[in-house]
Amino acid sequence: MSPKRAPSAPPELPGYDYVSLLGSGGFADVFLYQQLLPSRKVAVKVLLPDAVNRELIENFRHEANVMAQLSTHPSIVTIYGAAVAPDGRPFLAMEYCPRPNLGVRYRRDRFSVPEVLSLGVQIAGAVETAHRANILHRDIKPANILVTAYNRPALTDFGIATSAGGADDTSGMSIPWSPPEAFLEPPRSTPASDVFSLAATLFTLLAGRTPFELPGGSNTSVDLIDRIQRGDIAPLARHDVPQRLEAVLASAMDPQPSRRHQSAVAFGRALQQVEAEMALPVTPLDVLDDSLDAEVVDEEDGGATRIRGIVSIDPHAGEAPQFAPPGQQGAVSDATIRRTPVAAAPQGAAPVAQAEQAPPRSRRKTVFAIVGGALVALLGFGIVWLALSAGNRSQPQADPSQTVAPPPAAQRPSAPINVEGTVVDETVQFTWTNAQPQEGDSFQYRYERSDADPVTAQTATPEVTLERDSDGESCILVRLVRDDGRSSNDTRGCVNG
Structure with a gap:
């Protein structure tokens, strides 16, 4: 919790019961609430009363939209909804991660090398997913990596995220983990900037201090910026950290962006290779497949919240297509870069799918x-x-140390049917039917009201209760989301009253 101010009063939110304060930041407080339907604990981020101005509200809305696009990734905090509290403060309802964040943990616990490698690969997949959606995080640091109830790292706080080529600034910058280009005038950010911050975060977890912090020396902001710009990394001083890992981190924190890993997936693959060299299980590198089906051309929300299938990246695969920096010749100007990453087998080896046939x-x-x-x-x-012996001979098995992409999804799942609404006082209850239910199914919905901002959220049950639209007609778009990340087309349902 920030020592500079007292936390604000928690707002009264319809459908939520306040539980406790979770933390405070520069512009917002985070509270723990008990959501009534569906019943679950949620973290609610609320803007401060004196921070409610047009610019900050726009930034808040931007954060909600960014997280809605990305939060189906297993290493990005899930957002359940966004709205305005009765006292006028905007709020986000998010997944509650009960374990201490990495910013708390590194100050009191010693991280093992295998744990740092594993969470580094997982967060690299989250960062690559954001980059493929043309989004730069710009504030990766230990405190912005939460830990879920299942002990999985989850990236959060996209409050200062920006699109590639968009306006850049230094608002909200965290100096100890920021790359040199963040201190230029004007500042610049590329995917290599997020790679720098992720590497600095992993170094912090291993060292118990930030990479440019000099133990026993002067560590003012001016000192840190000077060392960051020179690439003067303090020695890690851990005998159990392999030299290969130190080299990977040093390369990712090179003061020259062109000499770093040029994508988060390349950095994640380098970490996977260290795992393999240490004879550790290779952590899957999950990346959200951003390709669209040809028939999907006219979505009401422009495809901004589409959930795509997750693929895993082989640590020995060839270099993935790189994200072009802003202004580079040949850069894709479309808001969403559409690519279909494919996992490759190690050089000289036949693809596993063929070997097993x-x-x-x-x-x-x-x-x-x-x-x-x-x-x-x-x-x-x-x-x-x-003959019997030959017939029973086992087929060639895949090397368990390799991370192999699952076979591509055969088809898009069926969309929800019978989306209907029932008006009850000032609310409307929408229900629908899952025509082909499977374990792990969930539903993403978008609700647009004439007198409020659109709400995009996710639910595990085929129903949701929302505030009635004052113009007399309430409409919702619902899509089915499979456990493997595939999603259906949208189904629209409306009710008058």
């Missing part, structure tokens, strides 16, 4: 004919035993 029928017949004839001539009845 049975030999072609013609080849199998030829082999069995030759071997069978020879065995009949030599061993007589022994051919029966040998």
Whole structure:
């Protein structure tokens, strides 16, 4: 909690019961609430009363929209909804992560090398997912990596995130983890800037201090900025950290952006290679597939909140297509970069999917004919035993140290049906039917009111209760989201009253 001010009073929110204060920041407080329907604990980020101005509200809305696009990623905090409290303060309702964030933990606990590698790979996947949606985080640091109830790291606080090529500024910058280009006039940010901050974060977890902090020396903001610009990293001083990992982190924190890993996926793959060299299980690097089906051309929200399938990146695959820095010749100007990443097998090895297939029928017949004839001539009845033995021989297995992409989804799941609404006083209850239910299914909905900002959120049940639209007609868009990240087309439902 910030020592500079007292926390604001928690707002009274319809459908939520206040529980406790979770923390305070420069422009907002975060409270723990108990949501009544569906029943769950949620973290609610609320703007301060004196911070409610047009610019900050716009930034708040931007954060909600960014997190709505990205929060289906397993290493990005899920946002459940956004609205305005009765006292006029905007708020975000988010996934509650009960464990201490990494900013708290590194000051009191010693992180093991395997844990740092694993969470580094997972967050690299989250950052790459943001970059493929043309979003730069710009404030990656230990305190902005929460830990879920299932002990999984989750990136949060996209409050100063920006689109590539958008206006850049130094608002909200965290100096100890910021790259040199953040201190230029004007400041600049690229995907390599987020790679720098992620590497600085991992270094902090290993060292118990920031990478440019000199133990026993002067560590003012001016000192830190000077060391960051020179690339003067303080020694890590841990004998259990392999030299290869130190080299990867140093490369990612090079003062020259062009000499760093040029994408988060490249940095994550480098961490995976360190895991493999240490004989550790290789952590999957999950990246949200940003490709769109050809028939999806006219969505009401422009596809801004589409949930795409997750793929895993092989640590030995070739370099992924790089995110072009703002202004670079050939850079894609579209707001969303549409790519379909494909996992590759190690050099010199056949793709696992092909290796696990049975030999072609013609080849199998030829082999069995030759071997069978020879065995009949030599061993007589022994051919029966040998044939059975050959038939039971196991197929080649994939190397368990490799991370392999799952087979692509065959088709888009069926959309929800019978989306209907019932007006009850000042609320409307929408219900729908999942025509082909599967374990892990959830639903994303978008609710637009004439007198308020649109709300995009997710629910595990085929129903939701919302405030009635004052213009007489309330409409909702609902899509089915599979556990593997695939999503259906939207189904629209409206009710008058």
